[in-house]
Amino acid sequence: MATTSRRRLPALLGRRNGARPDAPIEGTARLGERTKHLVKRLRPGDVAVINHVDIDRIAAEELIEAGVAAVLNAAPSSTGRYPNAGPLMLARAGVRLIDAPDAGLFELLNDGERVVVDGGTVRVADQEVLRGRVLEVAELERQLQEQRQRIDAALAEFAENTVAHVREETDLLTGAVDFPSTKASFRDRHVLIVVRGERHRRDLKALRAYIRDVRPLIVAVDGGADGVLEAGLKPDVILGDMDSASDAALGCGAELIVHAYPDGRAPGCDRLLDAGLPHKVVPAAGTSEDVAMLMAFEKGAALIVSVGAHFNLIEFLDRKRGGMSSTFLTRLRIGERLVDAKGVSRLYNPSSTLAPAAFFAVAFAILLTILIITSPALNDVFELFWLKVRIWLGI
Numbered sequence: 001m002a003t004t005s006r007r008r009l010p011a012l013l014g015r016r017n018g019a020r021p022d023a024p025i026e027g028t029a030r031l032g033e034r035t036k037h038l039v040k041r042l043r044p045g046d047v048a049v050i051n052h053v054d055i056d057r058i059a060a061e062e063l064i065e066a067g068v069a070a071v072l073n074a075a076p077s078s079t080g081r082y083p084n085a086g087p088l089m090l091a092r093a094g095v096r097l098i099d100a101p102d103a104g105l106f107e108l109l110n111d112g113e114r115v116v117v118d119g120g121t122v123r124v125a126d127q128e129v130l131r132g133r134v135l136e137v138a139e140l141e142r143q144l145q146e147q148r149q150r151i152d153a154a155l156a157e158f159a160e161n162t163v164a165h166v167r168e169e170t171d172l173l174t175g176a177v178d179f180p181s182t183k184a185s186f187r188d189r190h191v192l193i194v195v196r197g198e199r200h201r202r203d204l205k206a207l208r209a210y211i212r213d214v215r216p217l218i219v220a221v222d223g224g225a226d227g228v229l230e231a232g233l234k235p236d237v238i239l240g241d242m243d244s245a246s247d248a249a250l251g252c253g254a255e256l257i258v259h260a261y262p263d264g265r266a267p268g269c270d271r272l273l274d275a276g277l278p279h280k281v282v283p284a285a286g287t288s289e290d291v292a293m294l295m296a297f298e299k300g301a302a303l304i305v306s307v308g309a310h311f312n313l314i315e316f317l318d319r320k321r322g323g324m325s326s327t328f329l330t331r332l333r334i335g336e337r338l339v340d341a342k343g344v345s346r347l348y349n350p351s352s353t354l355a356p357a358a359f360f361a362v363a364f365a366i367l368l369t370i371l372i373i374t375s376p377a378l379n380d381v382f383e384l385f386w387l388k389v390r391i392w393l394g395i
Contacts, residue, residue: 024118025069025096031111035059036223036244042066047115049105051075055086058197063090070096070117074105077135083147088140098122100132175333179295180280182255184236186299190216193296193306194235195289196223196244200308203341204231207307210344216305219296221288224308225249239295240288242268250277257281257295259288286326297334304334307341 027047032038035052036059042048044067051074052059063071077087077099090097098120108129109115109122116123120134192211194200204227210216211233220228222240226249229235238245239257250256250272256279260266264283272279284291289309296304331338 022119024116026114026116027069029072029109029111029113029115031106031109033106035063039063039066040246042068045069047072047117049074049109051106052077054079054081054084055090056084057086057089060086060089064093064095068095070098072098072100072105072109072117072122072132074103075099075101078140078143078147080143080147083144085144087135088137088144091135091137091140097135098132099135100130103130103132105130175298177282177284177291177294177298179282179298180257182237182257182280182299184217184255186217186296186301188300188302190214190303190305191296191301192216192218193221193289193292193304193309194218194224194228195221195306195308196227197308199341200224200227201230203307204228204233207305207341207344210305217296217301219292220245220249220254221292225252225254227308239282239292240268241266242271247275250275255280259284259291286330290326290330293334293338294330297337301337304338305341305344306338309340 025047027045028043029049030038030042030046031049032041033051035048035050035055038048038050039059039062042063046066046068047070048063048066048068049072053075055073055077071090077097078084087097096117098117100120109124113124120132121128122130122132192207194204204211217237218228218233218235219237219239220235222238222242223244225235225238225245229249229252234252235249235254237255237257238250239259241259242250242256256272256277258266258268258272258279258281260268260281260283262283262285264281266281266283269279269281282291282295284294293304293306
């Protein structure tokens with residue numbers, strides 16, 4: 001791996017050859033209402049134009065990895081509702097982050113045109129088209145600290161919403177969800193549930209030995225399928241609303257299961273039908289992540305290992321979830337069969353491939369020595385062999 005990672009690219013682009021951190025940035029504008037779709041089209045040095053309220057960690061990581069030089073946001077990057085670290089991650093990585101919620105970014109800019117970002121001003125063909133507010137590191141650090149001190153309000157609202165929705169999603173607890181049949185067998189197997197999250201790449205790397213030795217069934221949740229492919233693996237099943245997984249992931253040969261609304265509406269089917277990809281549908285409440293875990297449980301998995309799953313309040317709020325009723329009910333039903341990837345990587349001791357070979361070599365040497373000592377014929381052969389070796393070596 002190169003010493004200079006892609007994460008540092010924007011900062012290096014802005015500061016190379018003595019350039020000031022606040023120097024004008026020239027790049028190609030790439031527009032996308034949904035950040036998770038836009039990042040697939042971004043190239044190093046681009047200016048990403050997004051409409052993302054409360055930029056979350058995952059979106060920030062993907063923008064940084066894409067190598068963007070600047071981000072123009074048509075929505076508040078941080079509303080103060082909860083401590084979202086995404087904006088600070090971008091600023092610390094050297095990406096110029098500009099909020100312009102009232103500027104009409106998507107009306108004033110066109111996808112693919114060259115723009116110059118000078119401070120908070122954006123020019124096209126030497127003409128100023130809009131102005132926004134640059135979010136600096138010091139301001140974002142102070143803002144994040146203040147938000148963390150007010151987390152109790154977000155927690156109270158989150159808990160109230162969780163309780164309010166528990167009754168609406170009791171099918172997850174009672175086992176009333178009708179899961180489709182699958183070619184992949186879950187019975188008595190370890191199942192790896194891979195979710196597109198802040199940690200899924202690190203988790204997969206930490207689980208290499210476990211995956212190699214145990215060979216678990218891999219179920220990718222929507223965009224998690226691309227993470228599986230990046231790790232050099234192949235998902236057996238992809239489950240989700242099919243809006244985040246790439247075309248390459250959907251066409252990799254995995255079984256496709258579209259997560260539909262409880263009333264049967266499944267917008268994700270349209271994409272698969274257009275691509276001619278066979279699929280099945282599972283109507284269920286809750287998130288695709290929860291449904292994937294519940295499916296593994298209902299189909300008899302011996303152990304369910306979650307990769308990139310969301311477990312704490314900040315992660316849930318980052319994903320724009322006001323409550324966790326489905327997650328609460330799913331974990332309540334699955335119980336001890338569910339473990340986090342970090343727990344597996346810490347507890348799993350991979351068998352050494354050298355230890356058995358070394359043991360066999362030592363045992364063979366001992367047995368051969370015993371045979372030579374106890375057999376006159378073999379002893380003569382050994383002495384003759386040793387004599388030839390000494391002659392050959394000139395000893």
